[in-house]
Amino acid sequence: MQEVQNYIQANKDRFLEELLELLKIPSVSADPAFKNDVIKTAEFVADSLNKAGVDNVEVCPTAGNPIVYGDKIINPDLPTVLVYGHYDVQPADPIELWESGPFEPVIKKTEIHPDGAIFARGSCDDKGQLYMHVKAIEALLANDALPCNVKFMIEGEEEVGSVNLGIFCKENTEKLSCDVILISDTSIIANDTPSITTALRGLSYVEVEVTGPNRDLHSGVYGGGVANPINVLCDMIASLHDENGHITVEGFYDDVEELSMEERKKMAEAPFNEEAYKKSLGIDAVQGEKGYSTEERVSIRPTLDVNGIWGGYIGEGAKTVLPSKAFAKISMRLVPHQDSDKITELFSNHFNKIAPDSVKVEVKPHHGGAPAVTPTDTPEYQAAHLAMIDTFGKDPIPKREGGSIPIVALFEEVLNAKSVLMGFGLNSDAIHSPNEHFGLFNFYKGIETIPYFYKHYAELKK
Ligand code: BES
Ligand code: MN
Ligand code: MN
Numbered sequence: 001m002q003e004v005q006n007y008i009q010a011n012k013d014r015f016l017e018e019l020l021e022l023l024k025i026p027s028v029s030a031d032p033a034f035k036n037d038v039i040k041t042a043e044f045v046a047d048s049l050n051k052a053g054v055d056n057v058e059v060c061p062t063a064g065n066p067i068v069y070g071d072k073i074i075n076p077d078l079p080t081v082l083v084y085g086h087y088d089v090q091p092a093d094p095i096e097l098w099e100s101g102p103f104e105p106v107i108k109k110t111e112i113h114p115d116g117a118i119f120a121r122g123s124c125d126d127k128g129q130l131y132m133h134v135k136a137i138e139a140l141l142a143n144d145a146l147p148c149n150v151k152f153m154i155e156g157e158e159e160v161g162s163v164n165l166g167i168f169c170k171e172n173t174e175k176l177s178c179d180v181i182l183i184s185d186t187s188i189i190a191n192d193t194p195s196i197t198t199a200l201r202g203l204s205y206v207e208v209e210v211t212g213p214n215r216d217l218h219s220g221v222y223g224g225g226v227a228n229p230i231n232v233l234c235d236m237i238a239s240l241h242d243e244n245g246h247i248t249v250e251g252f253y254d255d256v257e258e259l260s261m262e263e264r265k266k267m268a269e270a271p272f273n274e275e276a277y278k279k280s281l282g283i284d285a286v287q288g289e290k291g292y293s294t295e296e297r298v299s300i301r302p303t304l305d306v307n308g309i310w311g312g313y314i315g316e317g318a319k320t321v322l323p324s325k326a327f328a329k330i331s332m333r334l335v336p337h338q339d340s341d342k343i344t345e346l347f348s349n350h351f352n353k354i355a356p357d358s359v360k361v362e363v364k365p366h367h368g369g370a371p372a373v374t375p376t377d378t379p380e381y382q383a384a385h386l387a388m389i390d391t392f393g394k395d396p397i398p399k400r401e402g403g404s405i406p407i408v409a410l411f412e413e414v415l416n417a418k419s420v421l422m423g424f425g426l427n428s429d430a431i432h433s434p435n436e437h438f439g440l441f442n443f444y445k446g447i448e449t450i451p452y453f454y455k456h457y458a459e460l461k462k
Contacts, residue, residue, distance in 0.1 A: 065156030085130030186423030369406020
């Protein structure tokens with residue numbers, strides 16, 4: 001292992017330069033205008049796996065964006081780790097809030113990253129983190145030190161729901177057969193407080209449309225006598241939470257897993273500074289469901305949030321209009337045992353029920369995803385734990401996180417393998433926001449830790 005670590009130290013600068021090239025390609029999956037760049041990115045990833053010494057590298061076409069596959073089978077009798085990551089990124093908007101171009105990576109020091117951080121869309125989510133895996137395997141292969149089999153599956157549609165990856169997995173169970181899936185697409189608590197993610201929330205996403213009169217009306221001639229769909233939509237949305245921050249959709253909490261007091265006490269031991277949290281977000285107070293801490297609200301409790309709302313006149317100046325329609329996008333984060341399809345249906349029924357007779361409503365479901373929990377009493381969790389001790393010099397803390405990676409639940413179902421969520425980002429790295437960044441410390445720590453994961457996993461599986 002020392003040789004592997006020496007190799008990483010000796011090649012640090014080149015690793016970074018290569019990542020910067022990857023970050024320059026705008027692989028936005030949500031916008032079809034970036035289709036060619038998405039394909040270029042898949043080819044870049046495939047090329048980098050080839051150069052790292054990985055075998056059987058292919059860019060697999062799907063009905064959507066291609067999936068990059070590659071493997072290194074050193075001995076079929078040894079355990080196999082499947083590395084999953086995504087090369088697609090979120091749109092850069094609002095672009096005017098970026099201090100430098102989202103696809104022109106620059107390195108800047110910050111208070112949290114005194115050694116510097118790479119500013120670019122995808123630097124943390126997930127190009128920077130997937131590239132740690134490419135460089136880790138390069139270091140292992142260059143030193144003839146890979147202790148187990150490794151497969152790579154890097155997709156280009158995570159940020160839009162991974163629909164084609166689900167199909168790909170179902171059609172290629174043999175090719176993808178493995179003992180465990182290793183994913184770096186989550187965060188650690190802080191650079192001096194390593195953690196391993198033990199749960200992800202699920203998602204149910206809908207779009208609603210409220211229709212009032214059959215056309216936009218003069219708000220003086222008709223206002224007061226005809227329902228304004230924007231006013232109605234605001235009332236309806238406001239009623240979706242009660243005064244305690246509980247979601248009012250009937251049946252919403254029926255399947256929610258309640259954690260024991262003991263588990264909650266254990267969770268509360270993880271370091272969290274609410275004052276610093278508020279300060280970093282520029283807010284004077286936190287808000288959420290009564291009876292739960294901030295840390296619990298953003299991990300073990302389900303939520304309902306409006307992601308966008310529109311309708312009526314929003315151009316320059318004033319226009320006195322009573323609009324015909326109002327719209328909103330609403331997402332619900334789900335916790336273990338909640339079912340995405342069921343929640344979408346409960347929401348739809350509830351939303352129709354609370355609509356006044358003066359409007360018509362339509363609820364259109366978007367993508368959903370199941371929550372996931374990863375056990376801590378497995379060789380793979382233990383391997384991640386030991387690997388982090390090797391490189392951070394302290395025990396990582398198990399932590400439930402609030403984000404979603406819907407494909408994790410499907411992996412378990414289709415590939416019959418558990419996942420290890422060993423991410424290296426920070427929640428303050430602004431993923432999905434302007435000025436996303438990834439610490440150089442984090443990038444290198446990931447590259448250094450991954451080889452130890454393979455080593456411990458191979459030993460524990462003996
Ligand atoms: N990497 C994130 C998920 C994440 C971030 C998990 C931080 C834990 C900590 C992933 O790329 C993501 O953004 N997922 C989407 C879901 C998808 C269906 C659009 C999400 O959580 O909104
Ligand atoms: Mn991600
Ligand atoms: Mn993301």
